[in-house]
Amino acid sequence: MTTMTYREAVCKALADELRSDEDVIFFGEDVGEAGGVFKVTPGLFEEFGGNRVRDTPISEQAIIGATLGAAITGLRPVAELMFADFIPVAMDQIANQIAKYRYMSGGQFIVPLTIRAAQGVAGGFGTQHSQCAESWLMNTPGIKVVSPGTPTDAYGLLRGAIRENNPVFVLEHKGLYNISEDVPDDTGPMELGKAQIRRQGKDVTVVAIQLMMHRALEAAEALAKEGIDVEVIDLRSMVPLDEEMILTSLAKTNRLVIVEESPHGAGWGGDIVSLAADKGVYYLDAPVKRVNMGGALVAYSPPLEDASVPNVGRITQAIRDVMTA
Amino acid sequence: MAQALEVTTRQAMLRRMLEIRISEEEIQKMFMQNMIRGTTHLCVGQEACSVGMAHAMQKGDTVTCTYRGHGHALALGMTVKSMMAEMMGKESGACKGKGGSMHMTDASLGLLGANAIVGAQLPIAVGAALTYQVKKLPHVAVTFFGEGATNIGAFHESLNMAAVWKLPIVFCCENNKYGEYSAQHKTTPVEDIAIRAKSYNMPGIVVDGQDAETVYAESKAALDRARRGEGPTLIEFKTYRYRGHSRSDTAPYRLPGELEEWQKRDPIDILKLRMIADGQLDEAEFDEMKGAAEQLVFDAVEYAKAEAFPPVSALWDHIYYEN
Numbered sequence: 001m002t003t004m005t006y007r008e009a010v011c012k013a014l015a016d017e018l019r020s021d022e023d024v025i026f027f028g029e030d031v032g033e034a035g036g037v038f039k040v041t042p043g044l045f046e047e048f049g050g051n052r053v054r055d056t057p058i059s060e061q062a063i064i065g066a067t068l069g070a071a072i073t074g075l076r077p078v079a080e081l082m083f084a085d086f087i088p089v090a091m092d093q094i095a096n097q098i099a100k101y102r103y104m105s106g107g108q109f110i111v112p113l114t115i116r117a118a119q120g121v122a123g124g125f126g127t128q129h130s131q132c133a134e135s136w137l138m139n140t141p142g143i144k145v146v147s148p149g150t151p152t153d154a155y156g157l158l159r160g161a162i163r164e165n166n167p168v169f170v171l172e173h174k175g176l177y178n179i180s181e182d183v184p185d186d187t188g189p190m191e192l193g194k195a196q197i198r199r200q201g202k203d204v205t206v207v208a209i210q211l212m213m214h215r216a217l218e219a220a221e222a223l224a225k226e227g228i229d230v231e232v233i234d235l236r237s238m239v240p241l242d243e244e245m246i247l248t249s250l251a252k253t254n255r256l257v258i259v260e261e262s263p264h265g266a267g268w269g270g271d272i273v274s275l276a277a278d279k280g281v282y283y284l285d286a287p288v289k290r291v292n293m294g295g296a297l298v299a300y301s302p303p304l305e306d307a308s309v310p311n312v313g314r315i316t317q318a319i320r321d322v323m324t325a
Numbered sequence: 326m327a328q329a330l331e332v333t334t335r336q337a338m339l340r341r342m343l344e345i346r347i348s349e350e351e352i353q354k355m356f357m358q359n360m361i362r363g364t365t366h367l368c369v370g371q372e373a374c375s376v377g378m379a380h381a382m383q384k385g386d387t388v389t390c391t392y393r394g395h396g397h398a399l400a401l402g403m404t405v406k407s408m409m410a411e412m413m414g415k416e417s418g419a420c421k422g423k424g425g426s427m428h429m430t431d432a433s434l435g436l437l438g439a440n441a442i443v444g445a446q447l448p449i450a451v452g453a454a455l456t457y458q459v460k461k462l463p464h465v466a467v468t469f470f471g472e473g474a475t476n477i478g479a480f481h482e483s484l485n486m487a488a489v490w491k492l493p494i495v496f497c498c499e500n501n502k503y504g505e506y507s508a509q510h511k512t513t514p515v516e517d518i519a520i521r522a523k524s525y526n527m528p529g530i531v532v533d534g535q536d537a538e539t540v541y542a543e544s545k546a547a548l549d550r551a552r553r554g555e556g557p558t559l560i561e562f563k564t565y566r567y568r569g570h571s572r573s574d575t576a577p578y579r580l581p582g583e584l585e586e587w588q589k590r591d592p593i594d595i596l597k598l599r600m601i602a603d604g605q606l607d608e609a610e611f612d613e614m615k616g617a618a619e620q621l622v623f624d625a626v627e628y629a630k631a632e633a634f635p636p637v638s639a640l641w642d643h644i645y646y647e648n
Contacts, residue, residue: 025459051459057489062448062482069452069466072437073387075459077452092479096442097449105430105438106421107643141644165646 001182006148009155009183010040010116010172014078017162018048021076024162027054028063028080028116037082038118038177060086064093064115068101071113071167078162084119084133084171091136098167099142110165116158120211120261121298121309122175130298130305132262134209134238137169138271144168144192145238149176149210152183153236156190163189173210193240197249201231204255204319207246207272209235212259212310219315228323238268246272247280254285255322260292261309267292286325289318330538332605335596336614338380338537339606342372342593343618345396348405349568351622352395352412352426356572360630361412365426368396370567373592374499375400377540378467381548385462387435387453389446390469392427393499393566394439397469401434405622409629416635423635423643444474447483447496454492454557465551466494472518472561473504484559488525491556495547498559499534501566506578522559534562535590538599 004012017024026044028036032055035042045053056063063079070077081087087094094115102109119132137145144166148154154172161168198213199220208216213234220230231249235242250256256276258269269290276288291310298308330338349367356365368375371393379400382388390397398408403419411418412426419431427441437453440446450468457464474480475498487494498518502509515521522529528550532543540562547558565587569576576584600606 025455054490057482057485059482059486061479062451062486065445065448065479065483066452066455066486069389069437069449069454070456070459071452072432072449073453073456075456077455092442092445093448097440097445101438102646103643104420104424104428105432105643106419106423108420108430108432110646144645165648 001184003180003182004151005178005180006151006154006172007038007040007177009151010158011042011044013155013158014041014044015047017078017159018044018052023074023076024078025052025054025070025075026078027056029056029058029082031055031080036080038174040177060090061093064090065097067113067115068093068098068111071111072101072109076112076162078114078116081115081117083129084117085128085131087117087133087136094137094143095140099140103142111167112165113167114158114161114170115167116170116172118174119171120173120175121305124300124302124305126300127298133169133171135262135267138239138268142167144240145171146192146236147171147173147209147238148236149173149213149234151179151181152187153190155183156187157192157236159189160192164192168192175211193237193242195233195235195237195242195245197231197245198234199230199232201229201253203229203253204257204322205231205233205246205249205253206257206259206315206319207233207235208259210261212261215310215312216259216315218312219319222312222316223319228319230319241271243275243279246275250276250280250283254283256284256288257315257318257322258288258290259310259315260290263293263295264290265295286322289322291315291318328542329603330541334380335600335605338376339593339596339600340614340618341376341400342537342596343615344405344621345372345376345399346593347618347622348399348408349395351626353568353572355626361426362414363425364571366393366571367568368393368566370587370591371499371501371534371564372396373537373540374497374534374562374564375469377537378497378544381541381544382435382465382467383548385435385464386467386548387437387464388467388469389437389450389453390439391446391471392439392441393471394427394429397439398429398431398436401431401436403429403431403434403436405625406628407431409625410632413629414634415629415632416639417632421635421639444470444477444479446470447474447479450494451483451487451492454487454494455490457493458490463552464493465548466492467497468494469497469499471504472498472500472509472513475518475521476513484522484525484527484557487557488527491554493551493554494557495544495551496557496559498561499564500561501564503566503570505570506574508578517561519559519561527557527559529559529561531561531563534564535592535595537592537596
């Protein structure tokens with residue numbers, strides 16, 4: 001076991017991949033000599049040099065396009081987009097290019113690239129630096145999307161993403177960079193597409209990721225005192241989605257709450273509702289609740305920011321609601 | 326005029342330009358007869374740009390290009406059969422029928438893809454050049470685009486990044502005077518796109534895009550420069566498209582007489598007449614070469630017509646690589 005923060009786990013995953021495969025390269029804005037604006041990648045430039053670890057201009061389209069061109073000619077590039085809010089700046093390269101390049105060519109290429117970006121609310125970053133990006137990406141077949149919520153997953157899923165012969169987005173939560181845990185020393189690249197039960201329970205299934213998953217666990221502890229036994233599923237991977245684990249849990253608990261740190265419209269929570277309605281409707285004993293931002297935006301002012309994304313109180317209330325429905 | 330090339334190279338370039346010209350004219354007919362769906366963008370009049378560059382390239386060099394990309398594909402060695410089958414959405418097409426007219430791709434020939442989004446192919450070429458630099462390979466990435474693409478952000482980002490990293494890449498602007506339906510002067514404040522290279526501290530050169538031998542010579546110089554590790558070049562090929570932007574565009578916006586003026590400098594005629602003047606070709610031999618190209622295209626169309634469509638199950642193939 002090694003105790004490490006989420007931030008250190010990301011850096012270790014990059015270092016281990018750069019060390020073990022010379023086709024892995026890493027680039028992005030300020031990721032090299034400066035060590036990243038979130039101080040996630042210090043030391044990589046010094047260890048691996050400027051040929052393989054590069055600072056880029058502020059050019060998101062060129063960064064993503066370059067990962068694609070590099071991936072189809074023999075490298076295994078990893079790029080950082082800094083804030084996930086910058087994803088739309090490069091959306092052509094993401095939605096029209098990296099996602100479709102293998103397909104349009106009739107399978108002539110593999111596209112082994114990884115894009116990291118930091119998302120989520122982390123205290124005062126404001127409207128354009130706090131968004132979560134899963135739902136922007138999930139309407140684009142051809143890419144995979146993972147959202148690690150713990151240091152162990154931050155390490156293993158990033159390594160798994162780099163090992164993938166497909167384009168993968170690794171969305172890190174910048175509000176979790178400082179959390180730490182003991183990471184087993186034998187943790188290696190993880191298979192994408194597997195959810196994990198973070199807390200066993202028999203009364204209600206709560207599906208969440210990252211910060212919302214941690215808040216759901218807090219809500220579960222509070223509700224345990226009221227005699228409500230909550231099961232918390234950490235999806236970890238959005239594409240592919242572990243449908244089986246969700247349905248198995250639903251068959252046991254018969255109740256479902258989904259917590260998203262993002263707006264309601266066309267949000268990923270709708271896919272979970274759709275799954276429950278399609279393949280799990282006979283398990284359900286109560287209406288399904290989605291706890292999310294509704295139609296709100298993240299604001300800068302502390303009370304407004306706190307009110308924008310689900311907090312423990314809102315999650316707790318939603319669980320009570322489905323228990324009494 | 327550039328230095329004369331070997332007669333075999335001249336013959337090969339002339340033959341390839343004829344194959345492109347005849348293929349494009351045939352494709353237009355097939356679209357009008359509803360034998361092909363969707364849309365198409367023809368490069369008739371611009372053949373020397375792709376053919377000159379392709380002959381200057383070496384094995385291992387790669388190309389990304391535009392939806393006006395049939396010429397680039399054939400210039401790099403895609404067979405007319407493979408292209409026509411792709412055009413008709415057949416399983417034996419270059420992309421198994423998944424790409425169509427705008428996405429001619431053959432990785433085995435170094436053709437990394439034709440793109441349907443204006444300017445999107447430039448960052449991809451930057452990535453290919455990055456591979457060659459990181460892995461210290463002696464290859465060069467080449468990317469073709471129109472003058473209209475030089476007004477899109479990806480152009481700026483790509484030239485800037487390539488220059489900062491001194492990547493082995495050649496940016497080839499085929500300036501055919503019209504961005505879709507709009508004349509260049511309406512959308513672009515400079516006449517010579519090549520001067521935009523100045524902002525990126527890279528050489529920018531204006532080249533006669535109707536003369537295959539000049540294209541070859543200037544392409545070779547830029548490729549050599551990139552291969553020596555001296556960084557990117559922006560080449561502007563002055564050229565002209567004889568057809569409209571896409572299949573339904575009859576180009577009513579052209580200035581009167583403009584097309585006819587450019588046709589006086591037709592790329593096929595220029596090379597043909599030069600070879601005749603040098604005693605390397607006569608009219609009968611040219612007619613024979615043209616007839617052979619027509620037969621090749623005719624046979625390819627007949628072949629493609631008879632080929633099978635992909636099974637519907639192919640819809641689900643190649644979305645992800647499956648381990």
